[in-house]
Amino acid sequence: MDSFAGEKPALRWVVHASVLFLVVLWVVPTLGLLISSFRTADQIATSGWWRALFPSEQNLTLRSAAPETQVLEDGLYVIQGKLFGDDQTVKISRWGISSREIDAFTPGETAELRRGGTITVDGDGNYRMENTEEFTGNRGARIFVTAELPPEFTFDNYQTVLFDKGSSDSMGRAFFSTLTVTIPATIIPILVAAFAAYALAWMDFPGRALLIAAVVGLLVVPLQLALIPLLKFHLNIGIGKGYLGVWLAHTGFGMPLAIYLLRNYMAGLPRDLIENARVDGATEFQIFTKLILPLSFPALASFAIFQFLWTWNDLLVAKVFLIDATGQTTVMTNRIVELLGTRGGNWEILATAAFVSIAVPLVVFFAMQKYLVRGLLAGSVK
Amino acid sequence: MTPALQGLLTIAIGVLGCVGYFYLSNQFLDKVLCPPRGPNAGRNINRANMIRPWLFLFPAIAALGLYLAYPVVETLRLSLTERVPGGGYQWVGLDNYAQMAAEPKFWEAMRNNMLWLIVVPAMSTAFGLLVAQLTDRIRWGNVAKSLIFMPMAISFVGASVIWKLVYDSRPEAEDQIGILNALYLFFGGTDPQTWLTIPFWNSFFLMIVLVWIQTGFAMVILSAALRGIPEETIEAAILDGANPFQIFFRIKVPQIKATILVVWTTITITVLKVFDIVFAMTNGQWETQVLANYMYDKLFRANDWGVGSASAMVIMLLVTPILIWNVRQVRNEGSPSLGGD
CATH class of the missing domain: 1.10.3720.10 (MetI-like)
Incomplete structure (x- = not known):
């Protein structure tokens, strides 16, 4: 197309640049949260996540070793050591010994300590304190440094959110609750809908057209309408709030899309194939299980992804049909909303919790994007 | 029982229940209700073919009806009524x-x-x-x-x-x-x-x-x-x-x-x-x-x-x-x- 589209090279650059701009615009918000989930609470609160990728200049308050480590060298009492661990590469630009003047000295200069003696700090964080008399007290001297620190990331947040037995215990549990909701709520509607879709596509019976129209009509019914009537119904028949209720609800709500997608796909399978099987004496049940199901794999996969994403990401249905007052069965989305309310400022917890819940759908998305796209197109473009 | 194990077990029961229904109901239709042999073989085959679509459709229709169609009607009814403190409902017209x-x-x-x-x-x-x-x-x-x-x-x-x-x-x-x-x-x-x-x-x-x-x-x-x-x-x-x-x-x-x-x-x-x-x-x-x-x-x-x-x-x-x-x-x-x- 390029050759005859009459496009100027300038226009091509504009196209590339605009696409790049849009992609950055779309990715940056997610990237921000992802990076934040690997930073400590202090880092998140004091600097934007976009600074985390570059070495940053920070003001730190450190302390020298305690006086008890001093040694006597040629009549001088000496304390020396390093301000940073061996694994850190740090560039100190200024340092000081008073909180009022944290940048009083450059590396290599020598400062007079208030309690007697001198101190020298070099650019790499090595310090040496000298005194003609013995250092006293039981704590080291405070040293203020302005230093360039390399980017630093931590997995601690994930450790806390997923495995800590303390306050955040329920995120690990919520993960399993979500999984427990999702898997049956994905598999059961597929099974139920596949049989119905086959009947609607390949069996003749009175009322078929009407049923198809009804399914399409129900596609758009907002599930909001179902909340109270069904909650009442579940309470009346004794299911109450729980996994069974939420599976049934998801099965019902996913049913129109499932039937619609699968019927469309099955109706497109070659007629000869099914007629031949019938002539050969196969029962409808055999045709369905041995022929239709395997051939419909792409459609089954695309609906499975839809339903999986939708049940995994759902908040409303779980809130209404699953989560009871004890909160034992809370799902991740609900847990995150609770965190937003109670710990809205704790970004390290929030970001990590959100990413734990986002990670699984993202993996599914990137692994099975082909089927997802195919499913969308099967439903909307003919 | 750990939640994981409980989840797995319920998944197994749910899926088996589903497969079981379809398999057994078809078996029942073919073997017991309308066996395609004997003196009425022809009539039975026709009958089975009339019934089978509904066997395939039944769970789906039940789910659609109960979880989507019925709520529309019920919500309409609820919107025209009010709960009475003692229990039960009272017709209030368009008050809500x-x-x-x-x-x-x-x-x-x-x-x-x-x-x-x-x-x-x-x-x-x-x-x-x-x-x-x-x-x-x-x-x-x-x-x-x-x-x-x-x-x-x-x-x-x-x-x-x-x-x-x-x-x-x-x-x-x-x-x-x-x-x-x-x-x-x-x-x-x-x-x-x-x-x-x-x-x-x-x-x-x-x-x-x-x-x-x-x-x-x-x-x-x-x-x-x-x-x-x-x-x-x-x-x-x-x-x-x-x-x-x-x-x-x-x-x-x-x-x-x-x-x-x-x-x-x-x-x-x-x-x-x-x-x-x-x-x-x-x-x-x-x-x-x-x-x-x-x-x-x-x-x-x-x-x-x-x-x-x-x-x-x-x-x-x-x-x-x-x-x-x-x-x-x-x-x-x-x-x-x-x-x-």
């Missing part, structure tokens, strides 16, 4: 609707919902179309599309957290950690803004979240539609000396009008049901209320099932034109919009 119409919060939700209905489908479709067109001819187009499509997999709640960080605001003296405020200050803004508490405009900041999610959907479908346009029409336009913009607006867009409509209506349905974003980000404070969240408030906070059901019926009413259009589309072999979720 009148009570709802007298509440400023309801009209705020209606106004916001109308804004959402205009802005989100329009922006998502426009961005989707733009990306679809731009990525059509570049080599890394698929990577770009994949990244813009990605938010589709993220939950509304997850997206809310993501965007809350974008909109975060710190006092002026501190470093901003929300990128929007950082950019705002960088480009000459004076004080950091708390974006989600500025009435009227905050609704737009919430809408951006949904546009961000839905653009990928619009893009995927419109991109396929663009590819489906016959090359000859474009070649002819080029020969006639049309410039790229004319080709896009005069040749391509008119040919995919039907698909644009499907995308638009599908996003409209999603917008009407949007609950999680508002619930998680502002919970309807600072004049950001929308119908779905208003309804949730009424049902589960105020415990007022009458008004809650009435507001659910308002959502249903707004969806109805699309429902009718959908059914007619299918009758005419067109494409309906997908409600799904």
Whole structure:
């Protein structure tokens, strides 16, 4: 197309640049949260996540070793050591010994300590304190440094959110609750809908057209309408709030899309194939299980992804049909909303919790994007 | 029992139950009820063929009827009644609707919902179309599309957290950690803004979240539609000396009008049901209320099932034109919009 589209090279650059701009615009918000989930609470609160990728200049308050480590060298009492661990590469630009003047000295200069003696700090964080008399007290001297620190990331947040037995215990549990909701709520509607879709596509019976129209009509019914009537119904028949209720609800709500997608796909399978099987004496049940199901794999996969994403990401249905007052069965989305309310400022917890819940759908998305796209197109473009 | 084990067990029971029903009911039909042998073999085969579709359909129809059709009727009934303190219901006619119409919060939700209905489908479709067109001819187009499509997999709640960080605001003296405020200050803004508490405009900041999610959907479908346009029409336009913009607006867009409509209506349905974003980000404070969240408030906070059901019926009413259009589309072999979720 390029050759005859009459496009100027300038226009091509504009196209590339605009696409790049849009992609950055779309990715940056997610990237921000992802990076934040690997930073400590202090880092998140004091600097934007976009600074985390570059070495940053920070003001730190450190302390020298305690006086008890001093040694006597040629009549001088000496304390020396390093301000940073061996694994850190740090560039100190200024340092000081008073909180009022944290940048009083450059590396290599020598400062007079208030309690007697001198101190020298070099650019790499090595310090040496000298005194003609013995250092006293039981704590080291405070040293203020302005230093360039390399980017630093931590997995601690994930450790806390997923495995800590303390306050955040329920995120690990919520993960399993979500999984427990999702898997049956994905598999059961597929099974139920596949049989119905086959009947609607390949069996003749009175009322078929009407049923198809009804399914399409129900596609758009907002599930909001179902909340109270069904909650009442579940309470009346004794299911109450729980996994069974939420599976049934998801099965019902996913049913129109499932039937619609699968019927469309099955109706497109070659007629000869099914007629031949019938002539050969196969029962409808055999045709369905041995022929239709395997051939419909792409459609089954695309609906499975839809339903999986939708049940995994759902908040409303779980809130209404699953989560009871004890909160034992809370799902991740609900847990995150609770965190937003109670710990809205704790970004390290929030970001990590959100990413734990986002990670699984993202993996599914990137692994099975082909089927997802195919499913969308099967439903909307003919 | 650990939750994991319990989950696995229930999955097994659920799936086995399902498979069991279909297998056993078919066996029962073929072996016991209408065996295709003996003196009545012919009649039995016909009978079995009449019954079998309903065996296949029964669980699906039961689920559809109970979980979607019945609630519509029941919600309508609830919206016309009121719970009596001792138990039971009392017919109150349109009182619930009148009570709802007298509440400023309801009209705020209606106004916001109308804004959402205009802005989100329009922006998502426009961005989707733009990306679809731009990525059509570049080599890394698929990577770009994949990244813009990605938010589709993220939950509304997850997206809310993501965007809350974008909109975060710190006092002026501190470093901003929300990128929007950082950019705002960088480009000459004076004080950091708390974006989600500025009435009227905050609704737009919430809408951006949904546009961000839905653009990928619009893009995927419109991109396929663009590819489906016959090359000859474009070649002819080029020969006639049309410039790229004319080709896009005069040749391509008119040919995919039907698909644009499907995308638009599908996003409209999603917008009407949007609950999680508002619930998680502002919970309807600072004049950001929308119908779905208003309804949730009424049902589960105020415990007022009458008004809650009435507001659910308002959502249903707004969806109805699309429902009718959908059914007619299918009758005419067109494409309906997908409600799904």
